[in-house]
Amino acid sequence: MTKRALITGVVGQDGSYLAELLLSKGYVVRGITRRASYPHTQRIDHLFKQYDDRDAEARFRVTYADLTDSSSLQNVLHEFQPTEVYNLAAQSHVGISFETGESTLDINAIGPFRLLDAIRSSGAKDVRFYQASSSEMFGASPPPQNELTPFLPQSPYGVSKVAAFYLTRLHRIAYGMFASNGILFNHESPRRGLNFVTRKITYSIAQIIAGELDRIELGNLDAKRDWGFSGDYVEGIWRILQHTEPDDFVLATGEMYTVRDFLGQTFGLLGLDWEDFVTITDRYRRPAEVPALLGDASKARRVLGWEPKVHFGGLCEMMLAGDLAARGFTLEQARTKAATLTPKRGGA
Ligand SMILES: NC(=O)c1ccc[n+]([C@@H]2O[C@H](COP(=O)([O-])OP(=O)(O)OC[C@H]3O[C@@H](n4cnc5c(N)ncnc54)[C@H](OP(=O)(O)O)[C@@H]3O)[C@@H](O)[C@H]2O)c1
Incomplete structure (x- = not known):
């Protein structure tokens, strides 16, 4: 049927x-x-x-x-x-x-x-x-x-x-x-909503490379996910x-990283230092925070035979490459462009 x-x-x-x-x-x-x-x-x-x-x-x-x-x-x-x-x-x-x-x-x-x-x-x-x-x-x-x-x-x-x-x-x-x-x-994923922190970061990096944005505003960088x-x-x-x-x-993947790690990994793919491009603001702080989430998916692995294939580094690259491609850049082209950027310092 x-x-x-x-x-x-x-x-x-x-x-x-x-x-x-x-x-x-x-x-x-x-x-x-x-x-x-x-x-x-x-x-x-x-x-x-x-x-x-x-x-x-x-x-x-x-x-x-x-x-x-x-x-x-x-x-x-x-x-x-x-x-x-x-x-x-x-x-x-x-x-x-x-x-x-x-x-x-x-x-x-x-x-x-x-x-x-x-x-x-x-x-x-x-x-x-x-x-x-x-x-x-x-x-x-x-x-x-x-x-x-x-x-x-x-x-x-x-x-x-x-x-x-x-x-x-x-x-x-x-x-x-x-x-x-x-x-x-x-x-x-590259299809994540634009107001979730991971996608906001990769989308904003692509905007920075395209010359449409100078800095990203973010809240709590210490959240572990x-x-x-x-x-x-x-x-x-x-x-x-x-x-x-x-x-x-x-x-779950069973691996935990901070938002700061996500910034380091994604900006690092283009040879950039995230601290040159990020402003911390209280605007995105929440009334109550969830400090750390780390899943133990051993039951799904044992009973369902399920394993995640994509891990942190691969996920960062996939998302950044997707947002760069939408603006006409390969990772390699974006790296070349990144080397010419003069960060506007201050505000972090
Ligand atoms: N992504 C994650 O990390 C994560 C983790 C754990 C659990 N979840 C849960 O997994 C589910 C899928 O997540 P996602 O990341 O795919 O979320 P998403 O991209 O925000 O998609 C959720 C969809 O729900 C629909 N929706 C909202 N209100 C609705 C309503 N009143 N009636 C009918 N449809 C409605 C929206 O479609 P319309 O615009 O057409 O209304 C929206 O496209 C959600 O329940 C989420 O809470 C997600």
Whole structure:
């Protein structure tokens, strides 16, 4: 039987990589997106071209629906009849969740409940459900963190993800649903949103090389994170739903670096000293910080056979090369250009 996957958040970073992976495996894929005032399907436009979405048999289509709108979720479930549901949609920015706490909780915590409840009420017994849980749930719990580490969230985002984690487990325990959590540590890519620190850095370096920017403003450089590649993590997400039974898994690289390390690595690729280009500002400080996240993914390795392939150095290079290419530079050309730059000192 052909597998049918519904992906919420398909226009996001992970949604786009997951759609590619599932289509390559022969799935029929339906994504959902919200209406936006300006088109924002750049990450999946190539899939529309590849899998013509005007054809009734098209393997890839996108429908308007919203995690805050139960009827839209019920409609897409009824019409599409998925065999697997990947709930990746979220207000996914930790810092912004301090400013939009109520809607973050509505989308990230009540949203998964609406979706789980709609699947349960539909009577479809064999649907497999994946919830995009997050290492931010561990918050202030000291590293390394694994499936047994207590949650101590430090943001409305973290709290919302803890609620969704337990709601997912509850549907597994109370109703026997195949409902699993992937507790994913930070994962990035050239498709990462521009206001996440890693992408902000590589995008800004490309702007500096192109002569469009002098300095980057950043907040806490001491935050320690376990950064992997989104393309590797969607493979793990898929494996979580193919497992014989529903369960919860940490996905992480098991390596930890600071934002300062990320700066050193990316600027270093062009022979530049990051301190010449970075201004520290309190504007990006958060009311509560998560000091250190370091994942122990030994359960996923043992049970699912999942291993990340891309590590810190490769990830930095991939992201920087992507942003430079968008401005017409190879790494080599950017190095040559970097050697001619005169940094405007001060402000750091
Ligand atoms: N990337 C990471 O490091 C990381 C780590 C752990 C967990 N996670 C979680 O993994 C998931 C995917 O992450 P990502 O990095 O791909 O995030 P992302 O790029 O921000 O994508 C999230 C998507 O969610 C959609 N969305 C937001 N509100 C919605 C709503 N009310 N209804 C329907 N869709 C909505 C957005 O699409 P529209 O613009 O169409 O609304 C957006 O494209 C998220 O749940 C995130 O919290 C991410």
